[in-house]
Amino acid sequence: MEIGNLNDYFKFFVALVAVVNPVGAIPVFINLTANQGIKARNATASIAALSVGIILMVVLFTGEAILRFFGISVGSFRVGGGILILLMAIAMLNAKMSNIRQTKEEELDSTERDSVAVVPLATPLLAGPGAISAVILHAQRHDSTLHYLYLSLAVVALTAITGLLLFLAPLISQWLGKTGINIVTRLMGLVMAAMGVEFIAHGLKQLFPILGAS
Incomplete structure (x- = not known):
């Protein structure tokens, strides 16, 4: 049964946390749930x-x-996905929300929604x-089945961490402040940039095998 080593799955988990970046989404979450009580905000989280x-x-x-x-x-998907992740990483390195995640029009539309948990938060x-x-x-x-099991466990762990961070969003926002959240976002952006370059490199080798032979 073919699977990667455990280090590969740990790297996948770290990369997934970087891409999702739940810490960077905390200001948006707080803004979208500003009019909700504690119970409603926790339900949204x-x-x-x-x-x-x-x-x-x-x-x-x-x-x-x-x-x-x-x-x-x-x-082809590796190259395209790598470029997409790299563009998002560049925005994160500048502590900005990439338009790939949410455009200005979508941001304005989200303020008019009664329920924001699935769209635009999730x-x-x-x-x-x-x-x-x-x-x-x-x-x-x-x-292999084991490969998908390990990836599933990483997704479950990400879900738990995301929920916990959203539950604690007001406290984290007070503790880190805008500067702290921007620092975390930039660090996640750096991880994403490296991941995007890796995807592009592997994709090019698959599309042009001669590159892998050199």
């Missing part, structure tokens, strides 16, 4: 975290079928294009 887990789980087990349906090679802010691409690309590395 729970639904948002659970929705992130469900979205990524669905993508984990259907990603390969989606690629086959559209006739997209893994190499998607596209947390489980957005970058996280979806990362999950699909890591799922393609092996096809």
